[in-house]
Amino acid sequence: MGKVLTIHGGVPLKGTVNVRGAKNLVPKAMVAALLGDSPSVLRNVPEIRDVEIVTSLLQIHGVTVEKDPETGDLTLDPRGATRAPSKEIDTHAGDSRIPILFCGPLIHSIGEAFIPDLGGCRIGDRPIDFHLNVLRAFGAVVDKRVEGIAISAPHGLKGAKLELPFPSVGATEQVLLSAVRAEGITELKNAAVEPEIMDLIAILQKMGAIIQVQTDRVIRIEGVPTLTSYNHMAVPDRNEAASWASAALVTEGDIFVAGARQPDLTAFLNIYRKIGGAFDVHDDGIRFYHTGKPLKPLVLETDVHPGFMTDWQQPLVVALTQAAGVSIVHETVYENRFGFTEALIRMGATIQLHRECLGSVPCRFGQRNFLHSAVITGPAPLVGRDIDIPDLRGGFSHLIAALAAEGTSNVTGIELIDRGYERFLDKLQGLGASVEISERG
Template sequence: MSEKQASLSPHYLVTGGQPLHGEVTLSGAKNAVTKMVIASLLTSDTCTLRNIPILGDLELTVKLCQEFGSQVELDREKHTLSIKTTDIKDYHVSTTVGGLNRICVMTIGPLLHRCGEAVIPMPGGDRIGPRPINFHIQGLQQMGAHIIEKDGYYHCRAPERLHGATISLPFPSVMATENLLITASLAKGVTIIENAANEPEIVDLVKMLQKMGAIIEFKVDRRIVIEGVESLHGASHTLLSDRNEAVSLAIATYLTRGDVYLRHAQQDTLLSFLNTLLKMHLRFEVDDEGIRFIGDSNVSPAISLETDVHPGFMTDWQQPFTVLLTQSEGMSVIHETIYEDRFGYTSALTRMGAHVGLYPKCLGEVPCRFREQQHMHSCVVSGPTPLVATRLDIPDIRAGCSYILAALCAEGTSEVYGIEHIERGYEHLDVKLRSLGAYIEKVS
């Protein structure tokens, strides 16, 4: 696409320098809703989800399920979704929907349980480095699935009912843990997932599965034990709030020296983020209904930060936090231990005036898979540096949000393109920012 053609595509005009004030209500968790919709495929009964976020990833997942034969009722105003899959009409996932993100790999288990077969395309997703699904495939194979790769598709069969297994994940992958949880719920016998992820969204998925009749227990040392049952039934579930949206809006508040109350922000899902704010002498107030974030004219000190699996500092918080560190006093160090290629967005920050350097060495203490592999997975940020507006092209969801945050505190008006990434992962982020006083205009 030429630059002229790109300039005609939908984009945001963001003028910086306007403090954010007021209150917004957080949406339901993007990283939970799609997995719960997939989990509904385990039963022929109706499942109802409340507090759902209305965003692109959910739309794709709904289309995916409708191709299988699901009946879906979506109430956008009430943020509820009801889904009933009486029969699976087709166990093939089309590239039209399945190739656009990684959710299709989650359908293998439900399709094998209900049809004995599944055919899915090689999954897509954000450009943040290789994200192989070998953890998923190997775990499913241990449970009795026969899977071969052919012509860009995974062809999966289960001649007999899938069975329990002890599966040791090489890394506590969130999506692999969720996939194995969903599949193991109906497998014959006991499944033990060792080195499992235990993010809040996973706990919320387990709550839904338990309401459907699944028997799942969290054990010490990252072990999850699932006792497979013969069948599951329908259930209703209210999603937890989106902690990524909470972090993004909180950082926007500090960058613009504003004062914003986030209704439904949940302290227990944000502990490591809030601890980091305290280290930077940034103010917030927690009550039973949400969290108030309070910016002021003081310049926060630089810090050292490492991403880690939960309960550590979440990798999705790294990009917006890097923007915040451009406005801190001194030299900050960020060590990314989850993805090896998640600092590509910093080139745009450099063009805006930030002082950012990338390094292949592990600049931290958290055990890192990328040691001695020459991946640029450590970042040094020197500040404070004033940022200036520029044209920004969003490569993925979290980087896109960081671009908007940078534009909110930059001098001048930035043009932000690739906003489909934002709308895939955030519900009306531009609308919420405008309600708080931001100068952000969508140009279609």
């Protein structure tokens, strides 16, 4: 059983959508509440699947999570934190990779942690080795078992000097959540510095942490024995904002994204303008719209912040299928992020994938047999097809391709989109999309 979304294409999306707290921040902020000695309050929380998963994981670990029925704000009380049965952790984790970030806070609060086999979107290797190596560097003992990984620290976590081989967001989060209450000083080189990372640092500082973000991706943390609580409004979701911006471009529409912030989208806005899209920045959001003129091809490379984010790439590729000429996209963050293009090709797009680095600088995936560069030729008329969604951002890309296509598309696997897009079906309908949902037998 599952849901089928039927999309009748050819209707420009017009209207307003509201984006709330970032998927890449809110679940981690919820985990951070475990580090405190009193209840924390998190505001601007979206209704997405990842929030439900973390709520369940916190609750089975004894954390009280209360949701304000009017505002949606969460109050998280960690004072009853305790060990959870491994089977329950496995059940509530689902396909999320969030459990790995529980390790440091759980070790600090109850002395041990357990994580099951981890899931997540199928867009690349995304190994947890970074995380386990970080925890070992802090003095944790990692015990790999059949049912998962047990982690403990008989002598407590100690500060460490660390350098990441790649500015991994997840590994940087692991260091922050582990180091703030570790004994001594931690120095992390080659850290990720995304806006969501900076917002997590702001949360931890509110709780009493001492964290310095230095030049050249160096973060220095002085451990403290205890932390208090936080009251924080989560940074808006720049990835969702960029997705709706691409939807306006692909469907030749006009969408005001309430909550979108220009400083968090600088690299995206530059590319959006180069491809021929238009935008107007307001205090409370950004209007994105198609000018009516042909879109322009371009050469694009994804990169860690402050570069062009990998999560922005997939929706924008759909827009590039409608640009007049040849575009090149070089993916340098996740090695398998072009799997979603198979459905676009079936819809009529002209896309060729290559193993070579078709960018200005060879990346770490070069000569490693990964199809990580794409050549896109347009404009290519798209036609409706039956589609099964492979991952979160790719899935949203399929939706906007179907919305622009001639004819009808039937889309399955839409539950994946619930992980990161709040009420996306309501938002589509509010923008005038011709869609209906049914149950698959």
